Amino acid sequence: MSIEAGTPTSSTEPNAEGYRGFTLGQFSFRRDEYFAYISWPTGSHIMSVDAFLRAMQRDIAWDFFYGIVNFDGVFGTMNHYGTVDLFAGRYNDSYRKAELDYSENIDTPIIREQFKAILEDWTNQTFDPFASPHETGPAFGVKNGSNVDAITRRRVAATRMVNLPGDEELRNDENGHPLNRMFLDVPQDEPLVEAEPGFEGQLAGFNLFNYLARSQVTWNPSVVSVCKDSLFCPTTEEYILPIIHGNDRVEWFIQLSDEISWEVEDRDTGTMRSRVVMKAGDVCAMPADIRHQGYSPKRSMLLVWENGDPNLADLIASGQAPTYPADF
Amino acid sequence: MAGATNASGAVEAASYKTVFASLEDFSKGGVELINDDPRHYAFSNMYEVASISKPWEQVAVGKNMQYVLEVVRAEGQSGWRTASHDQFAVSLDGEVEIEFFTHGAPVDESVEGSVALAADPDGQRMGRVVLNFGHQALLPANSAYRMTASRPSVVMIQTIAGADTKFRWAEICQTV
Numbered sequence A: 001m002s003i004e005a006g007t008p009t010s011s012t013e014p015n016a017e018g019y020r021g022f023t024l025g026q027f028s029f030r031r032d033e034y035f036a037y038i039s040w041p042t043g044s045h046i047m048s049v050d051a052f053l054r055a056m057q058r059d060i061a062w063d064f065f066y067g068i069v070n071f072d073g074v075f076g077t078m079n080h081y082g083t084v085d086l087f088a089g090r091y092n093d094s095y096r097k098a099e100l101d102y103s104e105n106i107d108t109p110i111i112r113e114q115f116k117a118i119l120e121d122w123t124n125q126t127f128d129p130f131a132s133p134h135e136t137g138p139a140f141g142v143k144n145g146s147n148v149d150a151i152t153r154r155r156v157a158a159t160r161m162v163n164l165p166g167d168e169e170l171r172n173d174e175n176g177h178p179l180n181r182m183f184l185d186v187p188q189d190e191p192l193v194e195a196e197p198g199f200e201g202q203l204a205g206f207n208l209f210n211y212l213a214r215s216q217v218t219w220n221p222s223v224v225s226v227c228k229d230s231l232f233c234p235t236t237e238e239y240i241l242p243i244i245h246g247n248d249r250v251e252w253f254i255q256l257s258d259e260i261s262w263e264v265e266d267r268d269t270g271t272m273r274s275r276v277v278m279k280a281g282d283v284c285a286m287p288a289d290i291r292h293q294g295y296s297p298k299r300s301m302l303l304v305w306e307n308g309d310p311n312l313a314d315l316i317a318s319g320q321a322p323t324y325p326a327d328f
Numbered sequence B: 001m002a003g004a005t006n007a008s009g010a011v012e013a014a015s016y017k018t019v020f021a022s023l024e025d026f027s028k029g030g031v032e033l034i035n036d037d038p039r040h041y042a043f044s045n046m047y048e049v050a051s052i053s054k055p056w057e058q059v060a061v062g063k064n065m066q067y068v069l070e071v072v073r074a075e076g077q078s079g080w081r082t083a084s085h086d087q088f089a090v091s092l093d094g095e096v097e098i099e100f101f102t103h104g105a106p107v108d109e110s111v112e113g114s115v116a117l118a119a120d121p122d123g124q125r126m127g128r129v130v131l132n133f134g135h136q137a138l139l140p141a142n143s144a145y146r147m148t149a150s151r152p153s154v155v156m157i158q159t160i161a162g163a164d165t166k167f168r169w170a171e172i173c174q175t176v
Ligand SMILES: [Fe+2]
Pocket: A245, A251, A292
């Protein structure tokens, strides 16, 4: 079932706990001290509000990312790059078999704005949804201020490479990026760049590991270098990826430091396919028909490598391109 | 050892050690299969690949359609190369000097990946970049570049599959 563009949205006055309720098409959202409640014409769902806000934060920051952002095994979004499916039970075998799954296709600006409104109203001043659990206070309780600066961090995306003139700048203490407490031992030297007269600004380099050691956020890939549609999107990871990411293309992980364990499930049904343990130097493809969630016991550096070709999702969905990277 | 109490009220360790790897010291994770084929994951380790490669071989450890991630064992001096598009190099172990020149033999835009130059570049010296562990450099489109490493080092390259790219999936990837 699908409702076309022009999806109506609304919000209510604050409830007894101080939080507004919201609607997005026929989905409705409310929260209390501990939980987010989601309902739709064929069912309803409950999530811990801290997990809900961490997932919502990623979905907004990534502008619905590639493929599916599952908030959990029931609720999430699928990106169609211009529109987004908001779904419940769509990628859950039991909901599908019971024909209780439901989704609405919504113009991206409409879902984006309503998601931002929910995140802003439901995030208290004590909570930073981008932070690891060690770095933030609780999401819980009655309405207690807001944390707009934390939830509206600028999206970092180099157009060519970090540290080229006019592109994303290096991170340092002065611009609000101190070394993370778990990366104090990461070398901070920068590469030697010597350009001959007339070639200034044409050669460039930067210390990628120092740059990552100064990231303020977790589980938030951001582009550092661009080779046509090939995007290096490294990120620092600690605790659990707050979403279960369903691919619409092959995605590659390159573990740069420490260790992450991944649970890999079938994208459409959620049945387990594998566990992947990645250590420094390991490289692993995530096939286009899986979903995955990562666990990082210590803050680690992960290079997520994406192919941003706008035609790729359709090629794979229509069977013209394979769901895995290579035949051998 | 116990350290400070953090924002959440939990007590953290007094210090943390970041685990990196090197050509001399790496350990590999892997895919624990439940219901899948390991080949779908093309799981490898870049240090292991570099440890079994000849100097300057560009071995694909990742491929997404035409795009590749290559691992290079940098040892001694490479030949001169160029490409019609930007590429990027990251040192994952060791010091690697990259020299850049202009040259009069540009590669056609339709040719992707790195291309060996038939002779030393005939243009102007643009400069050099010296990468150490964890450093990334731009290899600008149409420049000629050459790498030098005094000891065996490891470089990862973000590029597009081309004449130089070696595909050895069966040798480098987990298959069972
Ligand atoms: Fe992912």
